[in-house]
Amino acid sequence: MEATDRQGKICLVVGGGGFLGRHIVEKLLDRGYEVHVFDLRETFKDDRVTYFLGDLCKKEDLLPAMKDVFVVFHCATPSPLSNNKELFHKVNCHGTKTIIEACKEAGVKRLVLTSSASVVYEGKDVENGTEDLPYACKPMDYYTETKILQEKIVLEANSDDFFTVAIRPHGIFGPRDPHMVPTTVRTAKAGKMKFKIGDGKNIVDFTFVENVVHGHILAAEHLEPGSKICGKAYHITNDEPIFFWDFLSKILTGLGYNAPKKNLPFWLVYIIAVILQVICFLLKPIKQIHPTFTPMTVSLAGTHHYYSCQRAIADMGYKPLVNLDDAIQKTVDSFPELRNTSK
Numbered sequence: 176m177e178a179t180d181r182q183g184k185i186c187l188v189v190g191g192g193g194f195l196g197r198h199i200v201e202k203l204l205d206r207g208y209e210v211h212v213f214d215l216r217e218t219f220k221d222d223r224v225t226y227f228l229g230d231l232c233k234k235e236d237l238l239p240a241m242k243d244v245f246v247v248f249h250c251a252t253p254s255p256l257s258n259n260k261e262l263f264h265k266v267n268c269h270g271t272k273t274i275i276e277a278c279k280e281a282g283v284k285r286l287v288l289t290s291s292a293s294v295v296y297e298g299k300d301v302e303n304g305t306e307d308l309p310y311a312c313k314p315m316d317y318y319t320e321t322k323i324l325q326e327k328i329v330l331e332a333n334s335d336d337f338f339t340v341a342i343r344p345h346g347i348f349g350p351r352d353p354h355m356v357p358t359t360v361r362t363a364k365a366g367k368m369k370f371k372i373g374d375g376k377n378i379v380d381f382t383f384v385e386n387v388v389h390g391h392i393l394a395a396e397h398l399e400p401g402s403k404i405c406g407k408a409y410h411i412t413n414d415e416p417i418f419f420w421d422f423l424s425k426i427l428t429g430l431g432y433n434a435p436k437k438n439l440p441f442w443l444v445y446i447i448a449v450i451l452q453v454i455c456f457l458l459k460p461i462k463q464i465h466p467t468f469t470p471m472t473v474s475l476a477g478t479h480h481y482y483s484c485q486r487a488i489a490d491m492g493y494k495p496l497v498n499l500d501d502a503i504q505k506t507v508d509s510f511p512e513l514r515n516t517s518k
């Protein structure tokens with residue numbers, strides 16, 4: 176899309192106050208779009224942005240933000256690492272249906288959903304997985320369960336006059352990441368990162384946030400009547416799958432922490448995680464505990480899960496903008512506050 180075509184076009188980013196959402200907002204502004212942000216709270220100041228605060232589960236909150244909007248980016252979610260079943264279903268399912276209703280009522284024609292590569296993951300190896308893989312029959316957590324339902328809702332809403340597409344990132348990291356890097360450092364600081372889970376040879380996709388943003392904007396600019404991308408899902412990755420523990424080790428050593436050297440059997444850590452999950456469930460009426468080592472995170476840390484983005488390359492001309500080594504360096508440099516000062 177030419178720069179002149181973008182002028183005056185309004186993009187609405189639902190969840191634009193979050194990690195990925197704010198990076199999408201910043202890139203849209205750089206490309207000359209007018210940007211609306213809809214979120215529960217205002218997390219940053221930018222005079223170029225029009226903020227709308229509200230709950231995406233309420234159509235009356237959404238409609239004012241949708242006036243004259245060219246495309247909606249829906250990248251809102253409860254935290255992937257929480258475990259609140261009711262909240263996940265409310266926001267990711269009911270909330271997404273509400274967004275679609277509001278789009279149609281406001282005359283918005285385009286919706287780009289941030290889905291997740293984990294919609295096909297159920298704890299077993301996925302090697303170079305394509306978008307044709309079936310949805311996970313037994314999702315390992317409520318987040319994945321509701322991301323599957325969410326993607327189905329959005330892709331099934333595609334029609335001759337309402338164009339939808341789902342972008343499936345995996346393991347997003349980068350500046351202002353609230354999940355990956357802080358959790359990794361916190362785990363290391365707590366002395367729980369001395370061991371690799373499994374043999375350390377499981378291969379995983381980690382995707383730099385700027386590449387995820389690029390994939391989203393490419394999709395939005397290809398979302399036209401008759402386009403082959405309408406109603407489809409696309410993996411967006413760095414196209415550089417890496418040993419899971421090599422990636423974490425680069426982040427940790429980059430921030431001055433020791434990388435795990437020894438190995439623990441995968442099955443042993445998995446059994447401990449399951450026992451922890453049962454204990455947390457039993458204690459729930461007394462105290463909410465969110466263990467770092469859940470069956471999901473242990474599986475993610477001990478199995479292959481990387482995905483082909485050939486469909487995005489073929490259909491949208493996608494190409495990662497930042498390679499993994501540069502992305503890791505940019506990320507480490509962006510977290511001076513997480514650097515190990517005890518050495």
Ligand SMILES: NC(=O)C1=CN([C@@H]2O[C@H](COP(=O)(O)OP(=O)(O)OC[C@H]3O[C@@H](n4cnc5c(N)ncnc54)[C@H](O)[C@@H]3O)[C@@H](O)[C@H]2O)C=CC1
Pocket residue numbers: 189190191192193194195196213214215216229230231232249250251252253254255266270289290291292322343344345346347348353354
């Ligand atoms: N972080 C990762 O590694 C990956 C994330 N994703 C997807 O990317 C998207 C963005 O994820 P992150 O930026 O990491 O999440 P985040 O937690 O940083 O941002 C989510 C945003 O959604 C907003 N939100 C939540 N409930 C809302 C509601 N009811 N009304 C209005 N706003 C609401 C939050 O306030 C927050 O600003 C999500 O859809 C997630 O499923 C997909 C693959 C990997």
Ligand SMILES: CC(C)CCC[C@@H](C)[C@H]1CC[C@H]2C3=C(CC[C@]12C)[C@@]1(C)CCC(=O)[C@@H](C)[C@@H]1CC3
Pocket residue numbers: 255290291292293344345346347354355358359362467468472473475476
């Ligand atoms: C074993 C260690 C305690 C792991 C520390 C790092 C983890 C916090 C991340 C490693 C893989 C990450 C990941 C996600 C969240 C953070 C990690 C578990 C997701 C579940 C986030 C949401 C998604 O949509 C998935 C595709 C991500 C998969 C990778």
